[in-house]
Amino acid sequence: MAVTGRIDGVPSEVWDEEVLAPQFGYEAEALLPHYVSIEKVLLLEYRRMGLVDQEGTAAIAGRLDELTPELIRADPRDNMSDIFFAMERHVARGDTAPFAAWHVDRSRNDFQACGQLLSSRENVRALADGLIAFGRTVAARAAELPDSPMPGYTHAQAAQTVTPAFYLSALSEETLDAARRLLATYDGIDRSPLGAGSMAGQELPWDRERMAALLGFRQPQPHALMAVASRSWALGVASELSTFAVLLSRFTTDLMTWSGAGFGFVDFPDDLAGISAAMPQKRNFPVLERIRGRCSHVVGCAAQLAFAQHGTPYANSVEVSKEAGRHLREQFAALRSALRLAHTALATATFRTDRMREACEGDFLGAFTLANRLTLEAGVPWRTAQVIAGAYVRAAIAKGLTAATPDGPLLAAVAEEHGHRVPEPDALLAGSLDADKAVRVKRSAGSTHPDAVRAMLAAQDRGYQEVSGQWRMRAETASAAAARVDALLADPSTDSAAESTEGSAP
Amino acid sequence: MAVTGRIDGVPSEVWDEEVLAPQFGYEAEALLPHYVSIEKVLLLEYRRMGLVDQEGTAAIAGRLDELTPELIRADPRDNMSDIFFAMERHVARGDTAPFAAWHVDRSRNDFQACGQLLSSRENVRALADGLIAFGRTVAARAAELPDSPMPGYTHAQAAQTVTPAFYLSALSEETLDAARRLLATYDGIDRSPLGAGSMAGQELPWDRERMAALLGFRQPQPHALMAVASRSWALGVASELSTFAVLLSRFTTDLMTWSGAGFGFVDFPDDLAGISAAMPQKRNFPVLERIRGRCSHVVGCAAQLAFAQHGTPYANSVEVSKEAGRHLREQFAALRSALRLAHTALATATFRTDRMREACEGDFLGAFTLANRLTLEAGVPWRTAQVIAGAYVRAAIAKGLTAATPDGPLLAAVAEEHGHRVPEPDALLAGSLDADKAVRVKRSAGSTHPDAVRAMLAAQDRGYQEVSGQWRMRAETASAAAARVDALLADPSTDSAAESTEGSAP
Amino acid sequence: MAVTGRIDGVPSEVWDEEVLAPQFGYEAEALLPHYVSIEKVLLLEYRRMGLVDQEGTAAIAGRLDELTPELIRADPRDNMSDIFFAMERHVARGDTAPFAAWHVDRSRNDFQACGQLLSSRENVRALADGLIAFGRTVAARAAELPDSPMPGYTHAQAAQTVTPAFYLSALSEETLDAARRLLATYDGIDRSPLGAGSMAGQELPWDRERMAALLGFRQPQPHALMAVASRSWALGVASELSTFAVLLSRFTTDLMTWSGAGFGFVDFPDDLAGISAAMPQKRNFPVLERIRGRCSHVVGCAAQLAFAQHGTPYANSVEVSKEAGRHLREQFAALRSALRLAHTALATATFRTDRMREACEGDFLGAFTLANRLTLEAGVPWRTAQVIAGAYVRAAIAKGLTAATPDGPLLAAVAEEHGHRVPEPDALLAGSLDADKAVRVKRSAGSTHPDAVRAMLAAQDRGYQEVSGQWRMRAETASAAAARVDALLADPSTDSAAESTEGSAP
């Protein structure tokens, strides 16, 4: 049985090997259940339009339910190695031949666009779940260490005293933000292309609103051309994945530094550690390099996807939908893997508070506070207070002192050189340079003060609850729609739309 | 006057030439007004906290108001070629010396982050205005040609009959979508970093909510570290620009094809045409190549920005804020230029409806309709109808026929070969292949039918009104905040917050 | 049996699933033969250094020869899911225990770097073969149509008359260039890392020159750190692949245009054509979209590889060698596929010379020649000649004339307007605008004149012979080295180096 009268012959071997067969394999694996869902909704529409009765409907629905990746195979001769034809053939070979008008006024273009979107929506929901689970773990780890001082860094130099809780709560906040933004992205693309036809719309009175609802979409995609030609939605999703990957790579970079030589602030369990085959003293954490490498891949996939669409015609094209589309699939996989590794790493990391405290005490992280106090308590103009504090640090380093060994007379002398008298230099230094006090001296909202961090974690906890509720709702919409379709197929009496006299085919 | 006691000397010549002076120049040009706004808000806070009286406030505000790009200059000796110090110096050299505590408990980190965000928000608003103006022009051009047939293409082959209105309304729909998505992006990043300090928060009772409101932000950024370390917001903005640029490049590609040899569907006025210096017959449209080239640059900037952030520490860093940040600035400029060119091109393009109609008639764009009718009217099963229609096309081409010269007997003969009788083949062909009828045979929502396109354009018009209202509101928030700051600086009695006893400095 | 005393336990499940097992699988498939080659060379060195006798050598060599991807399996408990340990275990479990010093003074770092390089060299050679075969096919197709006029385009407008031979010979020339450049790239990276150890060099007197020669390398990599830390060589290879892919995408773009609606210059056989499932008149050539999509991927892989290395420490790292390294593997696969498709497409394409000629005659491609003649034969200053020729074209179009219907009096009138007399305007036009003459009027080296094209094709033919000879030599070097290793393992008496007393271990 031919599928076309336009060309002869079967796909060439090269064409089949390089393109058709792998494409078929991918679609059978990843898109088949979505294609079946779509076919069922189309079938309901044919029934509604009076082109088939319930018996014919049930026969096709039954055949559709049999379809599995194992059942159908790419075959250049039988189905031109095209899954759409393979599905059509499977149905046609059932005991009951499908009704004559089956697939009339239909196109693969909106069908494929719809399948890709359903699959991507599913991937986005799974990713959101992963993000939320990750963020909650991070927040839980943060809550463990709200008071313990660690150096905060800028430009690779120790800058101010913070805490592990403060640092990790930033990662949690970013993750929560990402899970929220993804919600808007999801809603923005949650539009059904079905019923757009090849590109110009359809000729029968398909009910696009109803088809959208039966597939769990918020609404139909308004423009038929846009429905099949546009993959702006893929760019939107890819960008969000990329943005989060960049973020994750930055935190991973800090973990690489802090678990590495020179710091030793963070440790990971043996079952995540790598050894050297030859250097017996090594304990490596290649898991961090893997995370960062995969984040880089996630970023690269977004760039590739955009460039692969750039400069193509605004039309249905395999270059955009399939060739470019592969970058989105790879991106999901890469981020899922990076996130799983990062989740494990953060869940099992040990924070060496002893080493962090030691690092705080080895530097002069309170110099900013010292300058503040010189101004506020000793009336030194701020810029001069900066100069005095800086000059004290310099002189102290020259004398081999650290923050743990404050030298009041030295401060007094330095201040004197700059024309200022400091009343109680020892107290001033002690209040400024002590690591534990340094954590509590900050008082603004969002600061490293343990109370401020606790407040942020509490707000995040509410945020996670809310956002995961939102994602759950969306997952339920999808599954409820699928259940409704099966119910309608089984029992047309439940289908109020079918009663309508409007919109039935001529 | 030194600005630090930590290091000696002035920046080296190389460092100044390659980095500091150009950075200063950029900031003086693009960020200075925002920096002045921030300084004014800080000043209000110092007054509120009781660290300065109204006279001192007025003196500094006066000096701040004098600042222009022409007034301040990078100078390694005087200000370390740093605009923050240059501003500080300018104020310090006024007739009234600033109060001692001026700039106490302050940092450049949240200051710069805030300036960059204010500038980017402004750029985003300008871009949104540009998008809306562009989209409206496109919609207006679409409304001109709702009935005129043109070929719609898939895979570079003519596919179905559409209209210029249908095609252009897709561009308008995408543009409207972009203007809407940008709104969410804007709102998502409209958070003030001010008051985060260097990274750990601040020591005085700064009112972060109030500072945010005075700068026209929706809210403060909740986490101090995130406020200075994160540039996720830049990635979010850049992604939206990139997504639109990809889209624009695709429409531009079609315009290149349709204004080029082989088509001649679209023409541009002489003042946008390029000539050849040597080939006198040439009339080129390099404007399209320019648009596409700039779109490619927009896409590349987003990729570069992401990769420039990837793998950096999650910390305040010039690598992220300034080196990576340049890609965002370039991206705005590139998209602004591409959009301006595209706006001009689309506003002045001529659509050659004669040539489009001719192209429709030279092909068999109604074959889909023919197959539909074979099924619906002659009861031929759909797949067989496809084969018959395809075989008819093939046979007609072999005979040198086109859609404009239908051959009923040929159709009947072909159908017969496949075992089907077609009652009125001439009528069937005439109804299927006629170009004008083809536009009206589509009836689904979002289709190329003139009524459907009109409905879409009407909905878009409402969309543009709504979205431009939203953008206007955001612009007004920003300007109202600036006006409020100036009023508060002039007249403290209007400042209810200043009355509060809470939150004044020790 | 433990492999380390430094850590306990086995890799965690997540770590194994996400990283170790897939890595093992890849290496078993792609690198195992190379790893075996390296082990054999190391074994020869141990024998040469007197650490093992011939019997011990033969036992290990025998075990190594048994290794296949099927034999060894990732196993967290037995081999930490590391192929190096799996190979070590396999040898250790032979009937004869390996000598005590087996693997002494060895490292996985140079071992893995060496395996990756051997594999990449092999891929480069295969690619070069593919390029040469492709280029020769293109040149052969070019030779078929040296005289047939077709329009040459600039800025999407017809510019000058050329021939298919001229156009295709440019593709062949670029391909030949690529095959040549790849030779230099290959030679530049053909340096053995073996003997660099972990990073600092080795402690026994390994003969690095000899090991390099036995692996078929030109020389050892001079610096131990560079040998394990650098993957500049991968960037060099990736860049060449990207450059060729860009090129191929540009020719493919022309083929898309020329096989598309509006042109129809190029046709492909049915077995490469795609159909529409719904539009029976369609004959699509998605193969071109596939080629271009894969070329885009090749370009993206190079970008990703570079960015994945960027900002990493200059050290042996899995982030660079394995995570980034995957982009090179994918790139080879993508280009191989694109090239195979392009080869098939070009080998089977039909060039519709009738349509090309028609297009030439429908435009004024000879206007440049006309202007030239106005200057050279009628003494009109060049810029004025341009204006006259342009004005003639404009007036002729307005009158509905084409190049095939020259109008001497019109030319004379136009010239007159610009103050010049043209003696024989009809002859001038005829000589300038005729499509066949236009091909022969060009006479410079490298021009579209059939003789010039034949000369280029002849030079290319010599070029292909030379460059394929060069590639053959390199392939033979590699296989000769492998044969020599097996001979030496079997018969130590053939090993002159082993006789040397210098360089034996303490």
Place this chain on the structure above:
Amino acid sequence: MAVTGRIDGVPSEVWDEEVLAPQFGYEAEALLPHYVSIEKVLLLEYRRMGLVDQEGTAAIAGRLDELTPELIRADPRDNMSDIFFAMERHVARGDTAPFAAWHVDRSRNDFQACGQLLSSRENVRALADGLIAFGRTVAARAAELPDSPMPGYTHAQAAQTVTPAFYLSALSEETLDAARRLLATYDGIDRSPLGAGSMAGQELPWDRERMAALLGFRQPQPHALMAVASRSWALGVASELSTFAVLLSRFTTDLMTWSGAGFGFVDFPDDLAGISAAMPQKRNFPVLERIRGRCSHVVGCAAQLAFAQHGTPYANSVEVSKEAGRHLREQFAALRSALRLAHTALATATFRTDRMREACEGDFLGAFTLANRLTLEAGVPWRTAQVIAGAYVRAAIAKGLTAATPDGPLLAAVAEEHGHRVPEPDALLAGSLDADKAVRVKRSAGSTHPDAVRAMLAAQDRGYQEVSGQWRMRAETASAAAARVDALLADPSTDSAAESTEGSAP
């Protein structure tokens, strides 16, 4: 005076502002001298072909010599804001009108391609000089510290003892390699497009070999279409810049780590240090962030350039030559800046050998040597030796020992547990773990042994001499060609080619 008869009017304001005027400005600044060179060579050809006498030649040459960026201005009305027409106009307005045939048979296409190539060649030569100067400085710094132990790292953990000389000599080796590869890139693209005309070749007997020689090219570009359509050469250059930038970014990453908190191995002078405006203790090295940021930009430019060419027609196009071309210009600028900063940073860095030694002694970098010795001196099988050495390290850490405090009995006990007796455990440990000995225990070519490093540096020195000689030769070829052109213009009698009767115009 019109320049064309094909279109009316002047470029629109938008077109001029966004595109033509900036393009003109760039070309006037960067390409004008090259354009003048080309015009002179063309003039010599016109004279040779007998189309102008020496007087006419001298008049035009004189006018050409007057051209400066200040003299010519973009003017939509006068020159269509096109530099080619502006130059033509300037010459035409001289006292002597140019001969009628001036610019006959010429095109802007090969002219512009030639100008771009001349400019890029110049940039490549300047970059090569910069690379060589940088590499020599690095090598000189390496030579200062051949014996001083520092930890070498893999996976962020200390791995083996190396020296600053060893590390820096790798950077020098990579730089030397880059300077060499660039030579091949240069030679591969050193082909003149001149004489290719618009795309199809030329009609007069231009001597393409001679024109190439007079412009200092090695040879003409063989194919006319390739000469104007291809920018593969730009991709080749861009790739080399990107590869070096990746490399430089990796070394910079190490410098960031080593000059940062936790290490303090490297220090930079105050005039390269950044301060904090608020944290008086900070001494930052933002120069490293700037270098890395610019390297990222260099990498991104190569990616952008490739993607901007991807999918364009293989034809002369402004999208490829000008829009895409800007990425190459930016890339040169970015790498020049990064290299200049890196040169300054490395020239002035201080290496803190005390801290490096301390770090060596705090770890067990000699464990590999220990395992080697257990095998070679105590006969312990290698894998067991690894386990014993690892277990010793673990036990020693548990006891709070470092490499500086070896514990023979502990080693003996650990070995015993694994069934081996170690005769002189104290001596074994001392010989293995001592930092200074560790540097000398490596003996392979390319190792960290001071003698091996000295040998590499000596070889590099020869390499720099050779490669800089090669670059000097290329610079001289270019300047000699320019001198020859001026001589020929002044005195036709020196022009042997002009005497030839062959090849004169009809």
